Amino acid sequence: MSSLQSQDVVARSATTTPTPQVRSAVPQVAKLIDESKCIGCKACQVACMNWNDLRDVIGSNIGTYDNPVDLTAKSWTVMKFFEVEPKDGNLEWLIRKDGCMHCEDPGCLKACPSPGAIVKYGNGIVDFISENCIGCGYCVKGCPFDVPRISQQDNKAYKCTLCSDRVGVGLEPACVKTCPTGAIGFGTKADMVEYGNQRAAELKERGYANAGLYNPQGVGGTHVMYVLKHADRPELEDLPANPSISPMVMLWKGIAKPLALASMIGAVVVGFFHYMKVGPIEEKSEDRADEKEGV
C-alpha cells in the first residue's frame, strides 16, 4: 500500500541516511496465531481478500484442503494443512495460517535495491511501497520464509501488509477481526508474547509437551508469531527451525556493497594519481606521427 506519511519509518530499503521517524512513541505490535484454536475455516483468507480488494484466479484442487495451494501476489494469507505423525501411529492434522512474518530484521528490506520500496514502521510492520517497487525479485531472495510474490500482472512484489492501513488508525488486521474462534490475536508485542507463552503452558498441561511460542530470534523476532503444538519441530508445518537471512544475502548486501564501491572509486583515483606521478608512456619523439606529418 502507499505511504500514509506515517513519519515513523524506522527502516527504509536502499537508504543510507536517517528515515523520517520523529513520531516514535508507537508501541510495537504483533499478531499471534494460535494453531490449537484454528479450525481451518479460511475466514481469514476471505477477510484478507475482502479488505484488500484482492480477487485471485480460481485455482485447482490438489486433493487437500489447501486452496489456493500457495501464497500468490493476490493471496497474501493462505491456510496450509499438514497431516503429520509427530509420534508413530499418532496422526495429527495441523493447520497453519501462512503469510508474512514481519521480521524485526527483515531480509526483504535488506536485499531491496530500490529506495523506499520496502519500509519498516515504528510499530514493527514491514510494508511494501509498491509504487517504488521495480520488480527485480531481490526481496524474494532476501526472505527466509519464502513470502513475497511478484505479480505477473504488473511485476511488483506483494505480501501481507499486516493491514498497516487499519493498524495505522487503531484497528486490528482484517484476519484478526474476522476469526470466529479467536485463534488470531493482535496487540502489543509484549502482550502477545506473554499471552502466547501462557497458551503454550496451557497446551503443555493438556499433553502437548513441546508446545511453545514461535518467535524466531534469528531474524530478531517476528511481529507475526505462532503458538505451535510442536514448537520443537516447526518444520512439521514447513516453518524453518532457525530462520535467518541467508549468509549469501548478508555478504551480497552487507560488506560487499561498500567494499566494491570503494574499490571501483579507488581504482579510478589510483589511475589518476599514477598518471600525474609517473606520466604517460610515449614514443620516442622522432617516431611520432604528428611530427612526421608536418615534414
Added chain:
Amino acid sequence: MARLLKRYSDGERMNHWFIVLMFVLAAVSGLAFFHPSLFFLSNLMGGGPWSRILHPFMGLLMVLGFLVMFLRLWRQNLMTAADKEWAKHAGEMLRGDKSRMPPAGKYNAGQKRVFWLMAFSLLVLVVTGFLFWHPWFTGYFPIVVQRAAVLLHSIAALVLVLTVIVHIYAAIWVKGTMRAMTRGTVTEGWAKANHELWYREVTRGR
C-alpha cells in the same frame, strides 16, 4: 602515411565499440541496483523498472558481442613463457622504468590478463544472470541457486568493472594506443616501442 600500421579491421573496431556501448548501458543499470548511492543511475535508463527490464538485454548483447571478439582473439591471447618474463618486470614499468621490458607480441601479458578476466567475468555474468532474470527464467531455479547467483553476479560485475578501468587507463596511459580502436591504425613508432615482436612480424618482407 607509410609509417602507419594496420592493427584492427573496421569490423573488429565496430565490434569493440558495440561491446563498449552495451557495457556502459549494462553497467549503469546494474550499478544502480548494487549500491543505494548509485541508484540515481537508473534515471539514465528511464527509471528503476526500465533499468530492471533493459539490463539483462544490454548484458546479453554485450556478451554476444564479446563472443565474436573472443573467437577472433583468444588464440592470440594465450599466455606464453615470454609473457611471464614481461609480467615480472611490469612493476618497474608502472614506476616509470621501461628499460628492462622484454619485447611483446601483438598483446603483452597485461593485455592478455585483461582479455581473460573479461572473458571469465562475462561468462559468470551471463550464466548467473539467467538464474535470476525476472520474470522469465528465475522461476525455474531454487532459491539457494538464486541467492548464489546474485552474489556471484555482483562479484563478477566488480571484476569486470575493475578490469575495464585498467583497460581504459592503459589506453590513456600508453600514448598512441587509442587510435588503434578509433582509426584502426597505429604508428610504427608505437608498435616498435610497445609491441616489438608484432612490429617485426607485420613489417617482415618490407
